Structure formats: structure tokens, C-alpha cells
Amino acid sequence: MQEMVKTKNNQGKNSGMEREFVYTFSSGNQHFVLKVPLKFPVQENVSHLLGRLMLLHNLPCFIENDLKESLSRLIEEKSIEDYDTEAEVALEAVKSGEVDLNQLANTWAKTYTEAVLEHTRPEDSSWDEDFADVYHDLIHSPASETLLNLEHNYFVSISELISERDVELKKLRERQGAEMDKVMQELGKTLSDHDVNMLAAQHFESQQVLENKWNNELKQTTGIQKQEYQEWVIKLHEDLKNPNITIGEEINVQPNQWRESIEGNGGLFEDQRQLEESFTIHLGAQLKTMHNLRLLRADMLDFCKHKRNHRSGVKLHRLQTALSLYSTSLCGLVLLVDNRISSYSGIKRDFATVSQECTDFHFPGIQEQLEVVQQVVLYARVQHSSKSKRLNDVGNKNGSCEDKSKNMEQNLSNILPGEFYITRHSNLSEIHVTFHLCVDDNVRSGNITARDPAIMGLRNILKVCCTHDITTISIPLLLVHDMSEEMTISWCLKRAELVFKCVKGFMMEMASWDGGISRTVQFLVPQSISEEMFFQLSNMLPQIFRVSSTLTLTSKH
Structure with missing residues (x-):
């Protein structure tokens, strides 16, 4: 028996296990043994490898098909064995806790999504x-x-x-x-x-x-x-x-x-909104525009939760919201949040819970949208920080600017008071767009002015409403969602007066932004506010906005 010289594999740089491929054949009275070391996983195409073997060892053509079949079978069998071994090791790592199962699933889902997008038409x-x-x-x-x-x-x-x-x-x-x-x-x-x-x-x-x-x-x-x-x-x-x-x-x-077991839900929302006042105003210097104002005692999330249609008992009451989903009459809501872009605490968690009660068939889920916002904020902060560093280096600024720049670097993933991010929804009861306005503890003090970041944030939100066809906007009148002990009657009156006057000024500006379009502005106060306080605010609103009233003339005969 004559043994042929072993073929060296040129893929020595690739890591893996080396196995020997043995092939025997006869030619006349002689028997030959071909031994080839192969490194697994085999990266080379089987047909290319076969051609190299045939040429290098001057093999007879009549064994070509059988050699290719034997080579392919070995590579397939050994590759499957290696994959099974790797899979068993990976499963053991997951079972023992060395690998986080959720992180592994998220990584796989991300890779799968990227692969699908790469080959999408x-x-x-x-x-x-x-x-x-x-x-x-x-x-x-x-x-x-x-x-x-x-x-x-x-x-x-x-x-x-x-x-x-x-x-x-x-x-x-x-x-x-x-x-x-x-x-x-x-x-x-x-x-x-x-x-x-x-x-x-x-x-x-x-x-x-x-x-x-x-x-x-x-x-x-x-x-x-x-x-x-x-x-x-x-x-x-x-x-x-x-x-x-x-x-x-x-x-x-x-x-x-x-839902049927919670019979009180159907009437709960109606009870929560029983305190409501509506007004019609005309604003503008020369060409006046009519707007609708509403003052409500209600929870902000009442506009997001699905209500039951009283006639059918269970059907979603959202026809009007669905009809205006792709229109020039969208509905928006201002939600007061902290500086962290997340949905893990406070009203942000409650809002995320409500938005997940029904599948959004038109837009990404709340978590996906927040992830995109987080990336955009981080990118913007990095760009701003780099620009500030260049300006400080060129101008040789004093220490205060450097301290401000350092403070910015420490909170690159957070937003600042007065800034806001937007999420879109098709699965909420009455809302299409949510403005998540960042506020700090300063809004609970009684000395904020018209230049406060929260007030300026409202101005920017109204500007976005003008440029993006949002004709109904709901605003927390007192810039808080819940009442606390320091919020006395005088505090509430002072805060409401400030917000009323500022929003009136912003609405007069809106005429120059959009040419004068009729809008509905809803001012919401917390559920815990008293009826007496509500009616005091209701009396204040027409005085500030100068609501048009009908003049009745009587004559005496």
C-alpha cells in the first residue's frame, strides 16, 4: 500500500479543531490512501478544496465525484457535531447563570432585525x-x-x-x-x-x-x-x-x-370629569381667530385610558380619535416628567402601562420610541459638549464655563428643565401625540416667572403644535399633576394667573406662526383640588382672556 503525502492547509490562522480526512481508492493493483488535515469550521468551498486536491496530488479523474461526496459528508457530519457541542456548552452557561438569558435574547433579536433589514426590498x-x-x-x-x-x-x-x-x-x-x-x-x-x-x-x-x-x-x-x-x-x-x-x-x-368585572370603570371617567367649563374666545390684533378653551378637573391619563361605549358595554370608544389619526386635526397632551428618559417611575410608568394595554398598530411601542429619543439626546449632548470644548480652548474661557461644560458631560443622557421629547400613539383613547416636558422641583415653588424653563417649554410645545397640525392640546394648568401641602389657595391662584397670561400671549403669537387657525386648549387641574378652588379658577379664565359675551338690549315702552 502506498501512502500519498499529506496536504498542508493554508488556513492555519483560523482558530478551530483540526481533523484528518482519510480517503482510500484503488487504481489497478495499487491501493492509495489520501490524508488531508482540515481545520474546522471549514471556511473554504468544497468544490474549490476538491480542485486543489485533484491538482496538487495529480489524482485520477474517475475518483472526483466519489472524493467530493466523501469530503462533503465528513465536513457536514463534523460541523454538526461541533455545532451541537457549542450549543450544549452555551445551554449549560445559561443554566448555570454565567450568561444573562434576557441579554442573550435581546442580542439575538437585534441581530435578526438587522439581518432582515439588510435584505429587505x-x-x-x-x-x-x-x-x-x-x-x-x-x-x-x-x-x-x-x-x-x-x-x-x-x-x-x-x-x-x-x-x-x-x-x-x-x-x-x-x-x-x-x-x-x-x-x-x-x-x-x-x-x-x-x-x-x-x-x-x-x-x-x-x-x-x-x-x-x-x-x-x-x-x-x-x-x-x-x-x-x-x-x-x-x-x-x-x-x-x-x-x-x-x-x-x-x-x-x-x-x-x-374588564367586565370592573363595572365601575364605565362611570368612573364621567365622575372624574364632572367639573368642566368651556369658553369661546377671539384673539388677534387685526384678524381675530376664534379658539375654544376648556377648564377641567381630571387626571392627565384619563385622556389616554380606553373607555367603554355605554351602548355596547365593551367596545372601545375611540372612533373620533381613529378618524383623525391621519389628518390635520391631531390631539396632543403635555406630560410633566423628570430629566431621565425612561418609563420606570412615577407618572412615566403609569403612562407606559396605559399605552401598553392596547397594541399600537401604526407606530413603534413606547419603549422603542424612548430608546430612539435617548440616542438622539445622547448624540446632541455629545455634539454640544464637543463644540463647547472647542470654544473654550480657542477663547481660553474662565473656570465657570469649564465647570458648566463638565456638569454637562456628567449628564449626557438626561434632558434639561424646559426641554421635551415627543412620542406618537394610535392606541390611546383621545391622544395622538404626547409632549414629555421636563420640569424640576422649582415648579413647586411660588416664585417662578414667565421666563421659567417650564413656561418656555410650553411656548415651544405650542409652536410645534402649529407646525405639525395639532389643533387640540391639553396642558396641566398648575404645572403639577398632584397637589401638596405647600400649594395653598393663593399659590394656586398665582400659578394659574401666570400660566393663563403666558398661554394667552403664546396663542397670540400662534397667529404669526400658522396664519390663524382655530384651536382647542384644555387646562387641566388635579383631581384633589376642591370645587371652590375650581370655580375660582373658572372665574379667572374669562377675565384674563376677555371672553366674548352676548350683549342683551332691552327697551321700555
């Missing part, structure tokens, strides 16, 4: 615009009833999923509370502070795992709903254009057992 980039046109046609057609029924059925599914999540989280917290009580009873006897801290850490980790599990479940469900809904809308639009097809199948409204 160019014409898909106009999908949003095409879908917007199709939806606008359908919602203004007899199919609007069917459309809203489908949205409600999806809303029912998400509501029940959220209900299950809340029940499971509540049970976990109750069980953990009982465990902690037992440990605290043994503290100082058989257990130490270290044991208590360890148990608290375990409880926190368990809650995080459960919350992440449900967050992923909700994210997956809403993604499926959004895809199904958009495909169904496109198909329905195409069917309606075909005269030979009759749309006879109606979508029945499914009752929401979780």
Missing part, C-alpha cells in the same frame, strides 16, 4: 405611508365598524394577558412576603443580617425574571397582533375595491371578562 420602505393611506380610506368607510371591532378583540387579548401577569406577580410578592416574615422572626436567633440580605436579593432576582418573562410575552403578542392586523387591513382594502367580492362577514365583539 427597497420598495418596503414606503410601507408605512401605504398603510396609512389604506387605513385612512377604511376608517372613513362603512368598514370602520368592522375595523374597530377587530381592534377591540385584540385589546381584550392584551388586557387578559396583563391581568394574568398582575395576578402571578401578586402571588409571587405575597409568597415572598411570607418568607421574609419568617426570616425576620429568626433574625438574631438562627439567622443573621447576611441571610436576610441574601433572601432579599433572591426575591428581587425572582421578580425580575418573572417580569422579564411577561414583558417578552407581551412584546411577542403585540408584534404578532400588529402584523396580523396590518395584513388584514391591506387585504380588506383590496377586497373592497373588487366589485365581485362582497364583504359580508362581520367581526363580533368579544367580551372582556377582566
